[in-house]
Amino acid sequence: MNAIDATRETIGLVHDYLEAAIDGCEPETLTRVFPGATIGAILPIYIHAVDSEDWCFQQLIQNKPKLIESSKWYERWGVTPPGLGGEVDWSKVNVPLGELREYAKAVYAATDEWLNRATDADLDQQIDWHSGQKKSAAWVIADTVHVHLSFHAGEISSLKGVMGLKGLPW
Secondary structure, three states: OOHHHHHHHHHHHHHHHHHHHHOOOOHHHHHOOOOOOOOOOHHHHHHHHHHHHHHHHHHHHOOOOOHHHHOOHHHHHOOOOOOOOOOOOHHHOOOOHHHHHHHHHHHHHHHHHHHHHOOHHHHHOEEEOHHHOEEEHHHHHHHHHHHHHHHHHHHHHHHHHHOOOOOOOO
């Protein structure tokens, strides 16, 4: 197995975990916040996770606008796009889970599209990272997609668990 195939396989696993975690969430489950908690609701965690992958593959690796911007998801959801360096406060946005999952499918498909044409050498591409650091595309993918999305799938599963719901189906 080459590095691209390993990356594709691992990202597929991460997608499976994230989608299994979010599966079955009702609107009240998506937006529930526990008093005094330092963690927010499931909906902003999920959208942040998917948006992170969008940012990684579109903006960082390919120098393209994120799909959430170029495909008019903001407009569709009635969300004002963030200004320079800003972020949307997803805790104040109520987007149906089906629409969020459509965005996720589009992001996952775009990731697959890049992986289908990428070579192992593309994983060595140097990416501008935080604080002026340079990191390989492989490192950025590992950090921003593999690890980051796994953490958020765990957060979502844990939040469902404290609500008396099953987090992951296995």
